[in-house]
Each structure stands twice: as structure tokens, then as C-alpha cells.
Amino acid sequence: MSAAQRLDALAQAHPEWSGWLRVVRELAPGLSDPAWDADPPHAGRPSDAAPMLAGATLQPDGRALARLLDRLAGVAQAQGLQALAGTARPGRTTSPDEALAVFLAALDDDPQELGRWASRTGATPEGARALAQLLPMPYLHGCARAWSSTARGAAWSHGHCPVCGAWPAFAEVRGIERTRHLRCGRCGAGWPMPALACTYCGMRDHERLGTLSVDDKAARFALEVCHACMGYLKSCTTLQPTPSDEVIVTDLASVEFDIAAVERGFLRPPGHGASLRASLGTAAKAPAPAPARRGWS
Structure with missing residues (x-):
């Protein structure tokens, strides 16, 4: 589809x-x-x-x-x-x-x-x-396609997008290896990020990080939350990466998880993670x- x-x-x-x-x-x-x-x-x-x-x-x-x-x-x-x-x-x-x-x-x-x-x-x-x-x-999607053809993203270790600086729309936990990748909702780029790290503040203390289940009928989605900065990020399990042009659709289709996070006191940072100028x-x-x-x- x-x-x-x-x-x-x-x-x-x-x-x-x-x-x-x-x-x-x-x-x-x-x-x-x-x-x-x-x-x-x-x-x-x-x-x-x-x-x-x-x-x-x-x-x-x-x-x-x-x-x-x-x-x-x-x-x-x-x-x-x-x-x-x-x-x-x-x-x-x-x-x-x-x-x-x-x-x-x-x-x-x-x-x-x-x-x-x-x-x-x-x-x-x-x-x-x-x-x-x-x-x-x-x-920006065209720029991300150009970026994906290079090896530059291999060393990227930040929560914001390595192409356009936006915060990710969600995280993907991929395959049987359960590797974690962040996906940009603005340009569709994807990049690896350690599982035990807050996307926004970089917190790695597992006692300050958590996962919330919201809907048992949508078990592939969950909320990653940080009690240090009170930020949240949607997370989904998937076998294959979401096609870049469908990242925005997956984000919109899971909006009930955004609502649930806000109701629990968690927020996404305003604006983007990095200014482009x-x-x-x-x-x-x-x-x-x-x-x-x-x-x-």
C-alpha cells in the first residue's frame, strides 16, 4: 500500500x-x-x-x-x-x-x-x-536520498536528524537483532541510536528511562520516556525500515500515542534539534x- x-x-x-x-x-x-x-x-x-x-x-x-x-x-x-x-x-x-x-x-x-x-x-x-x-x-527528502548514498551517517550519535536537524518522529526497533533506528518525519532519513539513551538529553541512566505501553491492540507501538527531561518518543517494532515517504503517514497513524504521552506529562521539545541557518x-x-x-x- x-x-x-x-x-x-x-x-x-x-x-x-x-x-x-x-x-x-x-x-x-x-x-x-x-x-x-x-x-x-x-x-x-x-x-x-x-x-x-x-x-x-x-x-x-x-x-x-x-x-x-x-x-x-x-x-x-x-x-x-x-x-x-x-x-x-x-x-x-x-x-x-x-x-x-x-x-x-x-x-x-x-x-x-x-x-x-x-x-x-x-x-x-x-x-x-x-x-x-x-x-x-x-x-529535504531529495537531500536525504543524497545523504543515504554516503557513509557519513555511520558515526552520527545525536538525537536530531543528521540531514535536516529535526527531532525524529519515532524510533524503529528492527528485526530479530532489535537494533534501534530513529526516523526523521521531515526528510525521511534514518540513523542508528543506542537503545539506552534519551533522544533529547542523552540520559543513559536506565533508572531515569522507561517504556510505556498504551494500547494492547497496538502492541508494536510503545512510548520511550525520559524522567530527566520529561521527553517522549514513539517506538515501533518492524522487520524492515519504513519507506521514507511513509514516515509521515506512520507518524500520523499513531497520533493516539502522542496524546497518551502528553496526558502523562511527557512532551517533545519545541522546534528542531539543530538550526540550519x-x-x-x-x-x-x-x-x-x-x-x-x-x-x-
Whole structure:
């Protein structure tokens, strides 16, 4: 079953979520689209402590981003989600420069820039942020595919993503060896992490770490919790890695575990695990209009 099919099934099972799930479904095909691999980033200075894209020069296609943002907002509008789409959306077309600004603001979750964009569109700040966070994902998935073809991740020992700096959506306990891997919900990357270590604060004292079972009917999922920082992470057992374009679907399908964790006093850290402070390269800039030809065709 593809990511889009899983989202359709999830929308049928949870009609109260269907509006947001339809927006995510519009995004889903782009997560595995090789067209987003065409403009790889100029990576920042290599470091064992910084994500691949930290300080990088990024070159996404501004026109492709503008089309994607308009499609996402259009679906949100059709689903009655004005908080995301904004009141100024009907007939509004996003320019490549505007889409690139939203893309860059979403990477580091810049509240000022995202707030200004919300004001222009008539969306709420929270709704604009939620929609904007989807925009970089196809490009970031392309970056993660490039990263996975290297050996750089072998020495990565941090809780945040080695590609984009986001906190993981969940952990996978794989195969009969029960090796633990973290999965990024933003770019789909996966990397190994010791079982007895908090993803967020690095706590290794087993007396401060724990596992909570929430639903006996969903035994493959559990909650990893840390009593030092009061953070939590969903964990699932699986034979094979979740396909990168389905990480976001698995995260959404297990939202009841997020609710259960919050009800028990555990939270995820706000924002991302590492700021990228990336910049846009000249190839990412919207091209200037071609000058009019005179005297010939």
C-alpha cells in the first residue's frame, strides 16, 4: 500500500482528521519524486556535530515550490481549513520569491517571517506554520536520498536528524537483532541510536528511562520516556525500515500515542534539534523576465 493509499484509508477511519490528511496527501507523491534531486545543496563544512544542511547553500526550484504551495493551500481551502489557507487565498498565486522565503523560514521555524506570511494570506500564525512546514519536505527528502548514498551517517550519535536537524518522529526497533533506528518525519532519513539513551538529553541512566505501553491492540507501538527531561518518543517494532515517504503517514497513524504521552506529562521539545541557518544559492532565485525582442523573432 502506497503512502497516498494509507492516507486515504486513514481519512476514512478518522473523518475528523480528513481535512488535514487531504492536504498531506497532496504532498505525498512529491516525497519520492526524483525531480527534487535535480538541484543538490552545496553542503556546509563537514562536522560530526552539525547536520548535513547546516550552513549549506540550497538551490530549490522556486517555481516548483510556488506551485506546490498553491496546491497545498488550494486543498486546504477546499477542505474548509481557512486557518491554513488564509482568507486571501481565492485566486491568489504565490510568486517564486515568496515561496522561497516561506521555504527558508520553515527550515528553521522562523516565527517572525512565518507570521508576516500569515498576515499577508489571512491565515492564523499556527495554521500558516503548519502549512509552511510541509513545503520543504520534498526537497529535504531529495537531500536525504543524497545523504543515504554516503557513509557519513555511520558515526552520527545525536538525537536530531543528521540531514535536516529535526527531532525524529519515532524510533524503529528492527528485526530479530532489535537494533534501534530513529526516523526523521521531515526528510525521511534514518540513523542508528543506542537503545539506552534519551533522544533529547542523552540520559543513559536506565533508572531515569522507561517504556510505556498504551494500547494492547497496538502492541508494536510503545512510548520511550525520559524522567530527566520529561521527553517522549514513539517506538515501533518492524522487520524492515519504513519507506521514507511513509514516515509521515506512520507518524500520523499513531497520533493516539502522542496524546497518551502528553496526558502523562511527557512532551517533545519545541522546534528542531539543530538550526540550519542555510542560505539560498543563485540557482534558487526566481529568473528575471526575458527582455522583449525588437526587430526580429
